[in-house]
Amino acid sequence: MRRLLTPVVTEPAPGTDASDAEITAFLWSMIREDFLTEAGWNAERRVMTPTSHPTMGGRRCPVPNCESPVRGKKLCSTCYTRHRKSQMSMEEFVQVPRISRHLHMGTENCRVSGCQRPWINSGGEPVCRAHRWQMIKHGGPLEDFLADPTVKGLPGLGDCAVLACNRQAVNETGTRLCHPHGKRLPALRREPAFDEKNWLATAPSGSFGVEISFRGLPDLVVAQLLFGLQHRCHRGARTEAGNFRALIDRTIRPSGARRLEDVPDPVANEDALVLLNRTRVYAIRAVKTPEGEYAKDEWDLVAFGHRGTLVFTVIHQPWLRETAKRWARDYLSKVRSKSTASHAQQHLHGAAHLSDALRAREDRGMDKSALARADIENYLNRMSFLDANGRFSTNTRIAYIRMARNVLKQGRAMGLTRPGGPMAGLPDDFVISRLDVPKLPEPSEEGQDLPPEVLRQLCAHLDAFEAMTCYEMRLSVELLMDTGRRPEEICRLELGCLTRDSQGKPVLLYNNWKEQRIGRQLPIHEPTAKLIIAQQERVRERFPDRPPSQLVLLPSQNLNLRGDRSIDSNHLSGMHREWVESLPDFVLDDGTVFDKEKIFPYAYRHSFAQRHADAGVPIDVLAELMDHDSFETTRGYYRIKEVRLREAVERVTQMQFDRHGTRIWGAVTSVLDAERTRRAVGAVVVPFGTCSEPSNVAAGGGACPLRFRCVGCDHFSTDASYLPDLRTYLDDLLRQREKLRSMAEAEDWARAEAMPSDSEITRLRRLIQRVTEDIDTLTDAERAEIQQAAQAVRQMRQTFLGMPRIRQPLPDLRPERPACPHPTPPSRR
Template sequence: MMIRAAQTALRRLNTTPETERVKDVWDMAVFGHAGSLPFTPVVQEPLREAMKIWVYDDLPRRRNKNAVHHARAVISAMALLSESLWLQRPDRGMAPSAWGRGDIIAFTNRMGYLTATGKLSAARRLAFTRFVRRVLLRFRTLGLAGPGQVLAGMPVDFAILPEDMPDEPEDTEAGRDLPEEVMRQLCAHLDDLEAMSNVETRVATELLIDTGRRPDEIFTLGYDCLQQDPDGSPVLAYDNHKAYRLGRRLPIGGETAETVRRQQQRVRARFPTTEPARLKLLPRPKTNPEGTKTFKDIHTPHRAWVDALPDFLIPVATIEADTPVTHMVPFDKKKIFPYAYRHCYAQRHADAGVAPDVLKELMDHRLITTTQGYYRVGAERRREAVDRVTALQFDRNGQRVWRTAKSLLDSEHVRRAIGEVATAYGVCREPSNVAAGGHACPLRFRCLGCEHFSTDVSYLPDLEAHLADLLYSRERLMSAFEADDWARAQAMPAEEEIRRVRRLIERVRTDLDDLTPEDRAQIEQAITVVRRTRTVMLGMPRVGQPVPDLRPPRNLL
């Protein structure tokens, strides 16, 4: 080991970023990061050289430890573009001046094929397409397509356009929390985890469950991480390495604070001579004489512990012979991993009614949309949101649907469950169409002329998009589009339909404008919930702000 370390140090002795950037595999220590960065997956030399320039330009903008991980992900995306060029073009894509719109179409089709065959997830397809779009645009702003540059002659149409982007995938990632029955069993068997591994593994797991922090944020906790707010409430001080946000503070419950205090006592007893400021709360068990090296590997012992536990049985409701029946089925243990506890933390707080802005701060996210991917909207919150948007409901003529409030809301909830089917910009309650799942519309989907159609304020973006589509179709048919008169007349959007859509939009906007700012804010939040379930703004609370102690109970079995 010492010899290898000496060889590495000698190799890096005269290495600089300027000399490293010309290589096909970079030693990222030269740039202040760990690991290596290979560009070899990008086959075409011009594209590979352009990627080196892009990464060299992008690295200084990413100051956290995930900079290399991000660069690898972007290179992987560009490698798929490189592979598509290699497979689709006669010249294997070696000449940038020959690239064109056809190559972009071939690439997007290949991405769709990889997703359809299960080789690429829908979320990764979207992320990789975004990477390619951003990188190709950056190539141009860096001047790499100019004369004498590495991508000289690259056509303007060799770019990912907005319409080339795949749709947002179904929200399958939200709510990767563990069922309550599973969490109870895990908490009841924490003693087994300590027996199989060590006390640091158990404490790390308890803190992951209780605080919802990322694993590396727990591993790097300092000995003095337990602090207090001015009112004496316990606070966990940690560093958000992912977002390069240091000195973060998270309110925690009394039992979690006691877990930290017990671990502090163990660490102090083990390393009595080391200065507290240098100690780690979870020191590495071996090769760590002063307690200053951080505990890192929890995934391996955690997986062994989970696999050794009995099956986790959870109730699943089914219908047998028109009778509801509940079966206890095994839960997939592969879904139990350390990062899942972060989703559990978000879900517990969302279910407890923690305000969206508070939960965003608790999760320490910059954007609310990030937080929204960590939890599912529960039935009670969906009902409350439906109650709000139903109060702004309109029929096909743009008239407010005024009925007795209670009967209106109750009927709306029933219809959402069994008596309606969604259309592009509202809901249909025509019985035969509902029974056919929306595929048997007697009016051939001319919803604006049907008494069974209604819409509400949550459909406003869809109505606006439908109006734009109608106007575009009308203009296109009125232009040089060649067709027989009868076909053109059948395809032409009716002026009455355009007028009714406009009237609906104006009516909805008018009612929104009449609301007070407070009421409008509540309606907009309800719209977000309703549209997501056909996300909660959850980041750091103010010092001293009370947060419910939602620590899962221990030893309930």
């Protein structure tokens, strides 16, 4: 889970409309002391020197007398260029002191004992300007001059008159300036429009290296910059000290703004613009409150604990806009998902289309008391018109109508129709009923699961995906295929996401962010567990100094110095799309080309559900594996298509037998529609087959006069799909007979009543034998078709009487990964 960016404070955020002093105090309470210490903050001088900071500082250049930082090389940029031209070895070059007449040099005190004035490194001796003239008159070497008892130290001249500068003044007369600013001022004074007072207030600091001066800035701007910088550093973003100093000296300080919100965007420097925007957004969002956002027509959802924005300007009527705001505030308090903003904005789009329809009225929908059912009908007709003319799809039309209905329905449920509410006076017939929402079209026959041959081709090209992105991206795709979790759940796995159950089988620990169910458990295969274990070791090697509890399993390669930032699911989807498009066509076994648009990360979840369903996993177990509350939700992830089911029924019906094992349909090659209908309404499912006895059919299968002794009744029939059930039932009868024979404590009449009939066992054996022999007469291709059709019919059968719970086999997608049994899912906690 994402760690807190700032310490927990007891005072609430003051809001963006608070005074400068209140915002400043609040931001300072959010700035951590350890960050200030690590960044080298000097509160008295208002100067930051992040020499050793991991994202702002850098190593010092090893060349003597060089104060510049090193970034990614062994030398600073200047010394690196000098070394390339010097034709010297690195060992020789770092022994030669750097001689520089740079105006920035001169921050050390004069070498004269007790002198508080700075010396200027301009090729002369390390003494201040006054002592330099004395030394010239003295005429001796530096050592003799410093040893002369008549040479006395001088008091300092104070700070440079430039507000941003943190150096001492060097001149005793006129405007007291440091050496760099003193050299600059005479040339500026010759300019006609030069304003010396403004220059002293806005001139650059003249700092160098990693030093950043905040002097001369308003207190609120300093607090905003430090808080934004802290947030950037926590996210792992690198911030060049020179870029941040340039942003202050060239953009913020000349603007004279009292807040970062008032600083104009830099025009020529894109890096400075990005840095300003990021820092400004972090500082502004820190003081936002839900109450402050509620009064606006565009909400920043950070104030509500979400990402993104909500725009209400698309709704024109004030009463409907206020209703939408009340609905959104209620919705945001209940839902915690990465797509919360997207879902909420879609509801607003649905309400916006309703608003557009109301604008066609003479009063433009402003008088809500004049609205009626006719306006709802006009809205529904308008949506149908837009759908018919290609403005949006049928599914989008249905979704917008349903979402507009949700807003109005929830508004009434929240009591917004009471006096004083935004919906007060709204007529009762101005509602979108359940019947007004059109039914969704029948899903396509293909569904959203991926065929096994497509999955095998994807697995064969995983190396190409890793080459495009990184190993973490590749591993995320493998985990999506193996576990069927949502992309966000896989991307945000913690490092300790693997555990073992009481039998030693691997279990994946994940968080269901969509439904806010934390600490969910999913049994996984041993090969998948090995992938996770190897990745855990890789992460520990990459971040050896971080506690394992603060690391994630799939750390991002960018902005992630602490290892607590996961790869982004949206970025994964984008890179996955590029990878799929770069691959050759996906050819199925029948020679058709599979549409690449149907291959996306969420399709692996549908494929996971379909694999389990095809393996015979009951729907209650599959719902547990999918972490669904409703069986209806689970059914939406897999289905036997109507065409496929019809073909399967026809094949299985051709292999239908009566109780004697005689084929009923003989040489019939196709089932007539009338016979299919009779099969559906004239028979009822019973254990191991179907029953056509009228009274039992009328009772729905609960009034069998023979107490389900089906193999002795002429109304019973079975087919090849029931063959595993018949064999299981026969085994149960044999076991029960042997157990009863060994029970000496039971009386004879009780044992006789409970004893399975030998006739029933004989009939059952004969039936199984006849069905098996008839199937064996088929060719291999016909037998394979019958087996596939029987599996399809078994999957769609409503009753699982006598069906064993078949665990999912590992799909044969990765031959190099051996299969292993799938443990039974744990019960819902």
